[in-house]
Amino acid sequence: MAQFSYTAVTKKGERVKGALDAANEGEARMALRAQQLRPIQIAKKGALELDLGKLVKGGGGTKPIDTLLFTRQLSILLSSGVPLVSGLDIIGSQMQSPGMKRVVLMVKEKITGGAHLWEAFSEHKKTFSNIYVNMVRAGESSGALDVILQRMIKYLDDAEKLKRLVKSAMVYPVTVLIIGVVVMIGMLAFVIPKFEDLLKGAGQELPLPTQIVINSSHFVQKNFLFIVIGVGIAVFLIRQFIQSKEGKRFIDYNILRAPLFGPLMNKVAVARFSRTMQTLLSSGVNLLDALDICRGAIGNMAIEETIGRIKSEVEQGKHLSTIMAKISYFPPMAVQMVTVGENTGNVDKMLERVADWYEEEVQAMVGNLTKLMEPLILVVLGGMVGGMLISMYLPIFKMSGGA
Numbered sequence: 001m002a003q004f005s006y007t008a009v010t011k012k013g014e015r016v017k018g019a020l021d022a023a024n025e026g027e028a029r030m031a032l033r034a035q036q037l038r039p040i041q042i043a044k045k046g047a048l049e050l051d052l053g054k055l056v057k058g059g060g061g062t063k064p065i066d067t068l069l070f071t072r073q074l075s076i077l078l079s080s081g082v083p084l085v086s087g088l089d090i091i092g093s094q095m096q097s098p099g100m101k102r103v104v105l106m107v108k109e110k111i112t113g114g115a116h117l118w119e120a121f122s123e124h125k126k127t128f129s130n131i132y133v134n135m136v137r138a139g140e141s142s143g144a145l146d147v148i149l150q151r152m153i154k155y156l157d158d159a160e161k162l163k164r165l166v167k168s169a170m171v172y173p174v175t176v177l178i179i180g181v182v183v184m185i186g187m188l189a190f191v192i193p194k195f196e197d198l199l200k201g202a203g204q205e206l207p208l209p210t211q212i213v214i215n216s217s218h219f220v221q222k223n224f225l226f227i228v229i230g231v232g233i234a235v236f237l238i239r240q241f242i243q244s245k246e247g248k249r250f251i252d253y254n255i256l257r258a259p260l261f262g263p264l265m266n267k268v269a270v271a272r273f274s275r276t277m278q279t280l281l282s283s284g285v286n287l288l289d290a291l292d293i294c295r296g297a298i299g300n301m302a303i304e305e306t307i308g309r310i311k312s313e314v315e316q317g318k319h320l321s322t323i324m325a326k327i328s329y330f331p332p333m334a335v336q337m338v339t340v341g342e343n344t345g346n347v348d349k350m351l352e353r354v355a356d357w358y359e360e361e362v363q364a365m366v367g368n369l370t371k372l373m374e375p376l377i378l379v380v381l382g383g384m385v386g387g388m389l390i391s392m393y394l395p396i397f398k399m400s401g402g403a
Contacts (some may be wrong), residue, residue, distance in 0.1 A: 075149035278351035
């Protein structure tokens with residue numbers, strides 16, 4: 001998204017100036033017309049003109065919660081008999097998120113020009129995912145858009161809950177570990193030197209553990225700035241690596257093999273796959289298209305590439321359950337449920353049960369993992385800090401014993 005400054009005229013003939021975010025000048029003009037403004041001049045802002053606050057916050061983008069809120073409101077309005085354009089107008093006027101408000105107004109403008117709803121959504125890929133667009137397309141084709149939106153609400157809600165669960169499992173140990181490292185560095189830089197002055201005054205030979213801690217303290221004091229810069233550079237490089245395609249591939253493949261988080265992430269992937277496939281199939285999307293769309297909704301490259309292979313084999317006429325049975329990522333229970341679904345003609349219902357089951361499994365695993373990690377982290381960090389303090393108190397204990 002780029003930021004554009006504009007001068008426009010209102011319906012009353014008044015001139016107004018302002019700024020907005022848009023992908024290009026054409027979208028900026030469309031957004032202004034949707035706000036009933038006639039643009040006179042539009043210019044892309046330079047880097048020095050950009051609003052610093054928006055740069056820090058990432059601009060007027062949208063969040064998944066904005067898409068969920070929009071879908072709920074649109075579903076309620078359509079099921080109440082409100083025409084689509086009027087509904088979008090109402091939602092746009094009440095939407096709190098500036099980014100989502102702009103998207104809604106642009107969608108309304110597109111539909112007013114004769115486009116289908118799914119076509120208007122497809123131009124805003126950061127707000128409406130591929131699965132969202134295809135489901136809306138299926139809903140418009142079948143005349144059951146309100147039903148499809150209800151399914152989409154459940155899908156988005158379940159996806160958001162699953163995402164929060166995974167984040168809670170990952171963020172807690174990382175946060176505690178970072179705090180522990182900061183405390184250790186702080187002790188080496190500011191607390192240990194106080195002990196050193198006291199111990200030097202006693203004139204005793206220091207035990208080896210105490211000497212190691214003091215040497216570490218000297219190193220941190222002398223190189224504190226370099227350590228901070230080095231940590232900053234390391235964090236930046238790791239982040240760049242994680243965001244790169246090679247880094248994401250490396251992490252996605254290896255996290256599934258990790259001792260504690262591997263089984264959890266595997267269950268998350270199975271739950272996402274089942275929920276996405278169930279939502280698409282129950283909305284009238286055919287199996288091959290559903291597999292193709294599902295690839296972009298899993299969030300793990302290892303599983304996504306596996307789904308690509310599944311699609312190739314389905315095109316050859318093989319059953320979905322037969323292919324899944326050969327892939328280690330899919331547990332036997334999931335394979336058996338899909339087999340039953342294929343035999344009874346209710347694959348979508350079986351996939352829904354698989355999704356419900358593994359979402360509950362993920363919730364239970366996150367709870368157990370948190371309970372397991374808490375004492376483990378406390379023991380490790382407590383041992384490190386306690387070991388450091390004991391090392392510094394050893395000479396004092398020795399002096400007391402000698403006295």
